[in-house]
Amino acid sequence: CYKIETLAKDIKTLGQILNKEKEAAEYVNCMEKYLNIIESRVKSLKTNQKPLVYLESYSDYKSVSVGSGGHQMLVMVGGTNIAGGEPVAFPQVSPEWVLSKNPQVIIKAVSSKVASGYGETGEAMKKKREEIMSRPGWKGISAVKNGRVYIISSDVYTGPRAVVGIAYFAKWLHPQLFADLDPAAIHNEIL
Secondary structure (H helix, E strand, O other): OOOHHHHHHHHHHHHHHHHOHHHHHHHHHHHHHHHHHHHHHHHOOHHHHEEEEEEEEOOEEOOOOOOOHHHHHHHHHHEEEOOOOOOOOOOEOOOOHHHOOOOOEEEEEEOOOHHHOOOHHOOHHHHHHHHHHHHOOHHHHHHHHHOOEEEEEEEEEEEEEEHHHHHHHHHOOOOOOOOOOOOOHHHHOOO
């Protein structure tokens, strides 16, 4: 349940195993409804309309490339993954490498423990965002200059609720295109 391309099949399989086929089908239908909306809106984007994105997985300077669920999500929402051409699924990169790529959007995945670290206020996520934005030399990166640095919880980053993370990615990368999309409402519907 961590790759979007196999998620529907995985959920249906779990539905069979747990004798919850009806519930699994309802879940897949809900998920696919939103994925179809997102895919239909980004399919005609030209390369120059797809922002450069640095997606940092849980460890600092660990990114995602082909073969990872995070890369699939970025491509699905009309983003250009700056690490997409790296030869391994989870490449270790350097701060200088990121700076040289000058991403327009930075997304950092954090564990649910970090995401909920200081209760309902999101203080831990705000702190993590500030840490990223204040990394040495990063003030010159487009994403930092324009405040397009986002933190996402593992609860919705990949896995069965990945459609929520995908909705956040879509809204962050293309705010005008997805002005009407409400990731929190999608999350509530799925829950």
